[in-house]
Amino acid sequence: xxxxxxxxxSLTHGHTxxxxxxxxxxxxxxWVAVSAESKKVQEIFYKYGYDVPCYMSDxxxxxxxxxxxxxxxxxxxxxxxxxxxxCAERGIHILSMKIPxxxxxxxxxxIKLVEESxxxxxxxxxxxxxPVVNRMKKLFSENQxxxxxxxxxxxITLSPVWxxxxxxxxxxxxxxxxxxxxNNTRFRGGALCDHPHIFDMIRWLTxxxxxxxxxxxxxxxxxxxxxxxxxxxxxxxxxxxxxLLDPSWSRLEERLEVxxxxxxxxxxxxxxxxxxxxxxxxxxxxxFGPNVYHNGAPNDxxxxxxxxxxxxxGMMDEFIHCVRExxxxxxxxxxxxxxIEAMNACYESIETGQPVFL
Amino acid sequence: MVNNIENAVKLLLxxxxxxxxxxxxxxxxxxxxNKELNDNDMxxxxxxxxxxxxxxxxxxxxxxxxxxxMLRFCSLGDPNIWSLEALxxxxxxxxxxxxxxxIAYIHATLTxxxxxxxIVKLENGTxxxxxxxxxxxxxxxxxxxxxxxxxxxxxxxxVVDTQVPQSSIYxxxxxxxxxxxxxxxxxxxxxxxxxxxxxxxxQHQKDxxxxxNLIKQHDHLSRLVESALKSNSNKLKVKVA
Numbered sequence: 001x002x003x004x005x006x007x008x009x010s011l012t013h014g015h016t017x018x019x020x021x022x023x024x025x026x027x028x029x030x031w032v033a034v035s036a037e038s039k040k041v042q043e044i045f046y047k048y049g050y051d052v053p054c055y056m057s058d059x060x061x062x063x064x065x066x067x068x069x070x071x072x073x074x075x076x077x078x079x080x081x082x083x084x085x086x087c088a089e090r091g092i093h094i095l096s097m098k099i100p101x102x103x104x105x106x107x108x109x110x111i112k113l114v115e116e117s118x119x120x121x122x123x124x125x126x127x128x129x130x131p132v133v134n135r136m137k138k139l140f141s142e143n144q145x146x147x148x149x150x151x152x153x154x155x156i157t158l159s160p161v162w163x164x165x166x167x168x169x170x171x172x173x174x175x176x177x178x179x180x181x182x183n184n185t186r187f188r189g190g191a192l193c194d195h196p197h198i199f200d201m202i203r204w205l206t207x208x209x210x211x212x213x214x215x216x217x218x219x220x221x222x223x224x225x226x227x228x229x230x231x232x233x234x235x236x237x238x239x240x241x242x243x244l245l246d247p248s249w250s251r252l253e254e255r256l257e258v259x260x261x262x263x264x265x266x267x268x269x270x271x272x273x274x275x276x277x278x279x280x281x282x283x284x285x286x287x288f289g290p291n292v293y294h295n296g297a298p299n300d301x302x303x304x305x306x307x308x309x310x311x312x313x314g315m316m317d318e319f320i321h322c323v324r325e326x327x328x329x330x331x332x333x334x335x336x337x338x339x340i341e342a343m344n345a346c347y348e349s350i351e352t353g354q355p356v357f358l
Numbered sequence: 359m360v361n362n363i364e365n366a367v368k369l370l371l372x373x374x375x376x377x378x379x380x381x382x383x384x385x386x387x388x389x390x391x392n393k394e395l396n397d398n399d400m401x402x403x404x405x406x407x408x409x410x411x412x413x414x415x416x417x418x419x420x421x422x423x424x425x426x427x428m429l430r431f432c433s434l435g436d437p438n439i440w441s442l443e444a445l446x447x448x449x450x451x452x453x454x455x456x457x458x459x460x461i462a463y464i465h466a467t468l469t470x471x472x473x474x475x476x477i478v479k480l481e482n483g484t485x486x487x488x489x490x491x492x493x494x495x496x497x498x499x500x501x502x503x504x505x506x507x508x509x510x511x512x513x514x515x516x517v518v519d520t521q522v523p524q525s526s527i528y529x530x531x532x533x534x535x536x537x538x539x540x541x542x543x544x545x546x547x548x549x550x551x552x553x554x555x556x557x558x559x560x561q562h563q564k565d566x567x568x569x570x571n572l573i574k575q576h577d578h579l580s581r582l583v584e585s586a587l588k589s590n591s592n593k594l595k596v597k598v599a
Contacts, residue, residue: 025374027373027374027375129543130543131526131540131541131542131543131546132526132527132538132540134540134543134546135526135527135538135540135546136527139527139529139538144529144531144533145529145531261422278531280531280532280533281529281530281531281532281533282529282530282531283527283528283529283530284527284528284529285526285527285528286524286526286527287526289524289526290515290517290523290524290525290526290539291410291413292410292413292414292417292513292514292515293513293514293515293516293517293518294417294422294423294511294512294513294514295511295512296417296421296422296423296424296508296510296511296512296513297421297422297423297424297510297511300510300511302518305413305417305422305513306413307409307410307412307413307541308409308541308542310542310543310544311543313543313544314543314544
């Protein structure tokens, strides 16, 4: 199969570096270029040592490389629509970050752009290619728990805002400046916007859609942030399954400008766990465990050192397959729309103080 | 190679467009203990491809923990799969792989091919305990612990304040308690032991230049196992030849 000529846009999303090895190793890709949003980002990219040219604008990159067939859109949420337009116009396939946009008018325009241009757009929800999630799906398909009645899922992390500042700026992460509610000095655009996975996974596992959803924010553990960092969500799916979701930034971090060793203050910097109750019993899953552990450099703190992150391999294999075979990706814009709507409903619930029916 | 391993290796070879030498007999090194290697036999150090051990080695070599003083390793297995010799082979190699130093002395106490407790001393002065046994029930994955104690920091593949290795999924249902540990989505369905074997075989096909080093290390590990057996028989600390 002819390799796909691929580029990465912007390099400002927290997941950017996860793509480097996959684009480099997978013979299904020919990694031809990247664009950077700032000199600082460009310098960081060059430190990785890949022999890939880095341009200071998307336009320049596309001009120099008219043969680019696909991009990883690794930018802040507020830049996505503009880049969708640019790619659709050029017939360039898109691997979108996990939040295409929170503005549903923009979202509809993205769907239209993709449909009319005939490009493939896959949304980066990499948990679907995680081996533990794969096992959960298998156990569900085998009906090991029988009829499921309750799901508790966490997607809790440290906050990436010190390394990726756009994630703490309401206009850039949520798309506009909207107060959480009338009594609040904080705005939409924080931890919730960083954590769509559990909203998506509960739909996938239960094969049901959200019926109603309620959300509550706590006092921020990082007082200087103007977006929420502590949030809880509960509600029911249309099939009656009750759920509790925690998409908080509840693990404190050292305020590093470039993620690296010593980033975490709490030993485990990221957790996606599920507790699921069904008529035949209970399942507990840790999608990023077990690992190895140490209390060495740089801070002599007890630390979880992760042992596997191969989600990007499977996800990009699917992208290759969809581009070359003209197939619809599992996580496409239409599927993902209801996840984004549910996340928006959380903000609406915080605003009104009541559950929101979808 | 057994069929499912061979098929998984073929899958990776095809995906990553690697040309293979199909004649090679790519098995975990301990399978060749007490046998003369023929031209196609390749004793793989499969555990070196396990991400747990890659990260532990990295923690040492990147000086996240500094000045390693002692290792505390334990490996208790199913007798249908493991022998004491096989476990010694694996654990001795892990001592050397993780620390980057060779074992120089061994004092082994072994009981009827069923269990053993060994103290090793490495060339760099690090000491290590290796606890092995083959009395775990059939079908039980290895019960393991690999702890590294240094002047700066401790590293381990067991989480603090527990005795048992963790899994990623536990189910408690009317059919009993089950646990699952899936570590590689590309090789989904294979257990940790099979995954490391496939990864090691694939790596060897990608980079056959490692053959000579693998064979040298196999000879060395075979001598270490012999030394341990001799130490046990003679009730003496043995200097490794």
